[in-house]
Amino acid sequence: MATQLLIYGQVEAVNKKRHQDWSIKAENNYDFAKNVNSVPLMAAEFPHAAQDYAIVFAGEGDQVLPVVIMGIKQDQNLYVNDQGQWVAKYVPAFVRRYPFVFASTDEGETLTLCLDESYSGCNKENQGERLFDGDGEQTQYLTKVLSFLQDYQSHYQRTQAFCKKLAxxxxxxxxxxKFTLPTGEERTLTGFKVINKENLKALQQEDLSQLFNSDGLELVYLHLHSLRNLNKMLQNAGSEQVNIDEHGSVH
Known part of the structure; x- marks a missing residue:
């Protein structure tokens, strides 16, 4: 992914001076994610995500990460309906952590909690959960937010290691x-990577054992199995069945 801030707008560091009187009112509305066709996925999420999404990989070199495909067009999310509701049972953690995110200026050595101030649930009317109490101390809500993002960051590092091993x-x-729309128009979805099954079968026993012992082999097969969900996604778009090119074999 080019950036980890796909769904974020006006991001500012959370601090007691700026956000002393701020509250966050949670809303069951995902319009903030309706214009992205993929988001990063942590390895720990594979078992849940594989039931609803096609899990693939995106990026180059050391920046390859798993992602879930959510649309055919670059600015299309077929998992958010016209009412802003998420139409799958599982919502990726990348989306669930919004409007918060960690930012870093030193390649992850120091992490700063940030908030998308453009989120519609941000307010100063004491609606929802406050970030700081009357004494300027972080609330239990903000503590839980920090804990969630720290856990996410740990999974992010493990996921990076998993992808590095696959590379x-x-x-x-x-x-x-390739997709065929009801209008007869053909579209091609590119820019993603999948596991080559022939290369997987050709692995040396030692490499295969290491992959198995680290639970990586289970993740690989969850990824391969999840590709069937491309057709499930297409049903939301009213498209015909997906056809995978031989050059990107995913049978």
Missing amino acids: ELDLFEDMGA
Whole structure:
């Protein structure tokens, strides 16, 4: 992914001087994510996400991460309906942590909690959960937010290690998927990677054992199985069945 701030607008560091009187009112509305066709996914989320989404990989070099595909067009999320509701049972943690996010200026050595101030639930009318109490101390709500993001960051690092191992084993290949819309228009979804099953089968026993012992092999098969969900996603778009190019074999 080019940026980790896909769904964020006006991001500011959370501090007691700026946000002393701020509250966050949670809203069951995901319009903030309706214009992204993929978001990062942590490895720990694979078992849940594989039931609803196609899990693929995006990025280059050391920046490859798992993502879930949510639309055919670049600015389309088929998992958010016209009422702003999420239409799948599982909502990725990347989306659930909004409007908060960690930011860093030193490659992750120091993390700063930030808030998207453009979020419609931000207010100074004491609606929802306050960030700081009357004494300027962080509230229990803000403590829980920090805990969630710290946990997310730990999973992010483990996920990076998992993807680095897959790259070392030369298991990635570019994916190409063609869709036919009801109008007859054809679209091609590119820019993602999948696991090459032939390379997976050709792994040395030692590499295969390491992948198995680290639970990486289970994640690989969850990824491969999840690709069937491309057709489930297309049903939301009214498209015909997906056709995967041989050059990006995902049968």
